Amino acid sequence: MKAIYASGINYDDPLSVLSVGELPDVPVRPNWASIDVRAVTVNHHDLWSLQGVGLSEKQTPMILGTDAAGILREDIGTGRTAMHAGDEVVLYTLVGGHGGDSAGVGPDERRTILSEKYSGTMGQQASVPAANVFRKPANLSMTEAAALGTSWLTAYSMLFSAARVLPGDSVLVQGAGGGVATAAIQLAHAAGLEVFVTSRSEEKRDRALALGADVAVEAGARLPKKVDAVIESVGSATWSHSVKSVRPGGTIAICGATSGDQPGAELTRIFFQDLRVQGVTMGSRDDFARLLHFVEHSDLHPVIAEKFTWDTSAEDSTAAAPVHDAFATVLTGDQFGKVVIEVA
Secondary structure (H helix, E strand, O other), rough: EEEEEOOOOOOOOOOHEEEEHHHHHHHHOEEEEEEEEEEEEEEEEHHHHHHOOOOOOHHOOOOOEOOEEEEEHHHHHEEHHOOOOOEEEEEEOOEEEOOHOOOOOOOOOEEEEEEOOOOOOOEEEEEEEHEEEEEEOOOHHHHHOOHHHHHHHHHHHHHHHHHHHHOOEEEEEEOOOEHHHHHHHHHHHOOOEEEEEEOOOOHHHHHHHOOOEEHHHEOOOOOOOOOOEEEEEEOOHHHHHHHHHHEEEEHHHHHHHHOOOOOOOOOHHHHHHOEEEEOOOOOOHHHHHHHHHHHHHHOOOOEEEEEEEEOOOOOOOHHHHHHHHHHHHHHHHHOEEEEEEEOO
């Protein structure tokens, strides 16, 4: 099978160990299901894997990819919830953990995301526990649906499970432009929240307003009022602003630290203002099911910054060029929305 994979680890030059070529087929496991992949998105997690964050040299070669949309290869389930070979599906890619999220693996296996212990989604086929396969929202293309598994699920969980915001509340989304941020703006607007966003780029602030944000300000600028919750994925560069921008008793939900993870803690302000800081890694299987229904019912469409086509029938050297371009685009961090690789 053709795949996009980490052939090694290189912290300083991650793209040097990004490879495209033939690898063994993904093993068939009991209670797992396979799809023919049609689209995947490139996430920061993929770059971190190439750098050795969550992935060791001895685990390579490792197929990258944490989400996908595609065509189900075999029938799964029974009765009303059954799905059949040929159905268009999206994948929930967290594997393991306790309780309901342990389906398809040992009951005590720690939670992991595809491309850490198990092969990722950037191959001609991908495999996950059968309970992780969901019907694709009917309103979305394969390209759009590929954005849901990581960025959109994370944004949904940050807003509604971690921050527990309600219609009429206010939320600050830091760093308009990234996949989680654009998803959070769209979901929050559709849910009736007052949405504030920040960005250093005037163009990105304008695009955020077009997506449904109510107020867009420069990074670090004072807001018209304090918000009920902050959606934080930037880290060091925005942390102090996040702490100062949330109301007493409010919540900062954080899912990443793309600008660094060592900000000043602002502990005095946090305890004096009774702030709650909640970390988020994607979300539960139930959250994913609710997200898919929300997206279809509200006719929401993920913002696609750029599409690249991976021609699996081409020579590896030819096929690799658009893949490297897709990863390089995410590495620069200048895109607005998700970078998608379509599998041809």
